[in-house]
Amino acid sequence: MADGEHQDYRFTRGRAVLRRALPLLLVALLTGSLGALLYTASNASRDHSQALDEQQRSFEIIALARGFEARTARAEVTLARYVISLDPDTGRLFQDQWRGAASQLRALAYATRGSGWQHGNVAALQYAFTARGKTLNEIGLRTTYDQKMAALARFHQAGKSQDLRRITALLDLVIKAENERLRERSLAVTLAGDRSEWVGKTSQLVGLAMLVCILFVAWFANMAYAERRNARRQAEAETERADRLEAAVRERTAQLSDAYERLKRESAERAAAEDGLRQMQKMDAVGQLTGGIAHDFNNMLAVVVGGLELAKRKLKLNPEEAARHLDNAMDGANRASALTRRLLAFARSEPLLPSAIDPDGLLRGMADLIDRTIGDQIIVSIAQEAAGWHIFVDQHQMENAVLNLCVNARDAMDGRGRLMLATGRVTLKAGEIGECQAGDYVTLSVTDDGCGMTPDVLARVFEPFFTTKPVGKGTGLGLSQIFGFVRQSAGEIRIESTPGEGSSVHIYLPRSARDAADVEAEAIAFARAPVEQPPMRILVVEDDPRVLNQTMAALAELGHLPIACDHPAKAARLLAHNGDIGLIISDVLMPDMTGPEMVKALPARFRHLPVLFVTGYAGDANDSADFEGHAVLRKPYTLSALGQALGQTLSAPLSGSRRPGTAEAAE
Incomplete structure (x- = not known):
């Protein structure tokens, strides 16, 4: 190719x-x-x-x-x-x-x-x-x-x-x-x-x-x-x-x-x-006391009236026996005063004011009140084993808690049975009882032999408005309020109950740092306060003629020179005519105007005078804004209590920031 x-x-x-x-x-x-x-x-x-x-x-x-x-x-x-x-x-x-x-x-x-x-x-x-x-x-x-x-x-x-x-x-x-x-x-x-x-x-x-x-x-x-x-x-x-x-x-x-x-x-x-709700709870308990209180008060009045009548008969023939009857009448009057004061103190509404309280003394003081509340068919026993330990709580709230527990126990026993109130001392470890911190605690127990509670009821007893009582017999707030009071006081509450055998409520409250010696020292210091004062002119404003005459006589007995004023409207004129008046004693509740209103209406040149208000109403002593720092003496009072109140009034300087003092009548 x-x-x-x-x-x-x-x-x-x-x-x-x-x-x-x-x-x-x-x-x-x-x-x-x-x-x-x-x-x-x-x-x-x-x-x-x-x-x-x-x-x-x-x-x-x-x-x-x-x-x-x-x-x-x-x-x-x-x-x-x-x-x-x-x-x-x-x-x-x-x-x-x-x-x-x-x-x-x-x-x-x-x-x-x-x-x-x-x-x-x-x-x-x-x-x-x-x-x-x-x-x-x-x-x-x-x-x-x-x-x-x-x-x-x-x-x-x-x-x-x-x-x-x-x-x-x-x-x-x-x-x-x-x-x-x-x-x-x-x-x-x-x-x-x-x-x-x-x-x-x-x-x-x-x-x-x-x-x-x-x-x-x-x-x-x-x-x-x-x-x-x-x-x-x-x-x-x-x-x-x-x-x-x-x-x-x-x-x-x-x-x-x-x-x-x-x-x-x-x-x-x-x-x-x-x-108002808390006050209703208190007043519900007070309502249960009226029958027993009336009975006791009439008995005390019988002692007073009978003693005065016997003393009047024996005054000339047998002065010693007349003095004994007068002492009995005074004792009956003091007991009636103490009973009325305890009832009014329990019923009045006031804020939480804690103080060092002897739990044994608290139960002793409430014994008559508890007896009148729960009736004679329940046998009450009190075991006092706190042995000088004190608690720092509000006394009225504590009394209210104890009385509520006793009323619950009465209802659980259907008005008949045995009730044991006991105090004690215990030392707890941290967390041993609820949220209690480690330390010394005073226990207060209320034990009854009533119907007891089932576990379901026991689990709900502290719930507000929970109650097993019939409609109209309870609000369901008693135990819940006690629970809140105990927790507010840094304590705990425990309930042990068995159906058919009864219940025990145990309250644990911290021991107060102030012991019995401190409280007793304060009481002795108060008792040794001077009572006698030099004679002075005192204006007495009182609308009740009998009380006015009694107050005038008591002041004269203490060596003072009283001037009577039967209506608060006359006070300014009497002060103007008697320039040597050094003190005003005034009732609180009077016609047309009250004692504090009268003091506020006085001319400015008399506002420096010390004032001692006298009242028989429990709620008056709490109205610190109305009294403007002046002292308050409760009716009825003894001669020594009047002298003590006069000494405190004259020795305390008046100032806008001074809180009103309250002089209680001596027993």
Whole structure:
């Protein structure tokens, strides 16, 4: 074969090979291009889907945070309503709403479990929420156990507490961080869409051979656009929902502010209602005493009248026997005075005024009161084993607690049985009895042999308004008030009861640091106070002629020069005509004007004179604002008690800040 023919053959063969290989190359190129396009489209779809999922997760976290904020706001509003209304259903609603807020917070923590940048914020939010829950639960418990003023004060402080501001700040951090992450995820969605568009443009360049691929990419791009549009709509819906949530939070905040203002306006009314409720409990017990008190008082009056009549008969013939009858009459009068004073002191309403009390002496002083209350069919035994240990409590509240326990025991025994009252001493370890701290404690036990209580009843005895008595026989507030008083005095109360065998109530109260020697020293110092004073002119203002004559005679017996005034309107004129008057003794309740009103109406030049008010009404001695620091002497009083009160009045300088003293009649 010639060289030319050989070259032509190779050229022709090369062209044939090229023609055969070109379709393969084209197929390979198209296949590669299709694969590249498919791969690129697949990556773009995956990135877009992942970006949308992350975007959706951000919206869910923001919604959970807003929902948690709204639930906590509603729970606090419900707590405010509970403190105002004292409605147990409202208290349970608060608990349900607070648990719902806790569930919302757990859902938020679960939703952010994979978000490292949110872990610290959510953990701090859980801690602040727990602290806030303890504060609000404490307010609910104070309200449940009848400490409404303390609950209101605590609620007011909680509204300004650091944990509330911390919760709000942490929620803002969570939402702010998620919004920043949302912007990054929105950028990722945009980039994925741009990549899809690039795939579409590349598919157009491939031509008709890549028509199927172009259509597929176009369809995929359309789907991606639709999803992005749906995502945008969802984002707008979430934004609108967030705006509504913020409006709801603002509305709830405004309602809470209005409720707080109403709380401040109604605080005085609630305080008066609570005092009235406690006073009703006292008066219920006082009502049970009237029969026995009338019997005892008539007996004492019989001793007084009989002694005076016998003394009158024996005065000339047998002076010694007449003096003995006069002593008996004085003893009967003193006993009647003490009985009346104990009853009025028990019945009057006054704030908690703790002092060092001898528990053995307290039971001895209440023996007659308890006998008259529970009746003669119950045998009362008293075991006094405190042995000089004192307690630091309010005496009237303590007497009220003991009397309520005795009345409950009487009802449990159906008016017949044995009642044991006992005091004792015990040293406790920390936490041995309830929340008692380690130290010395005085125990006071009331034990009966009545019907006892079942475990179900025993578990609820301290609940307010819970009672097993028939309608109209009890309010269910006695034991709950005793529980609150004992806890307020840093003590504990325990009840042991067996159905059919009786019950024992044990009260543990901390031993007072002031022992019997300190109390006795104070009593001796008071007894040694000077009684005698130099003679002086005293204006006596009294509307009752008999009392006026008796007071004039008593002052004359003490060596003073009294001037009688039978009406408070005459006091200013008598003071003007007798410039040497150095003291005013005035009754409190008189016609036309009271003693304090008379003193306030005196001309300014007489306001420097010391004043001693005399009253037989138990509630008068508590009106410190009316007495303006002047001393008060209770009727009836003895000659020595009058002299003692005069000495204290003359020795104490008058000042606007001085608290009124109360001079009790000597026994």
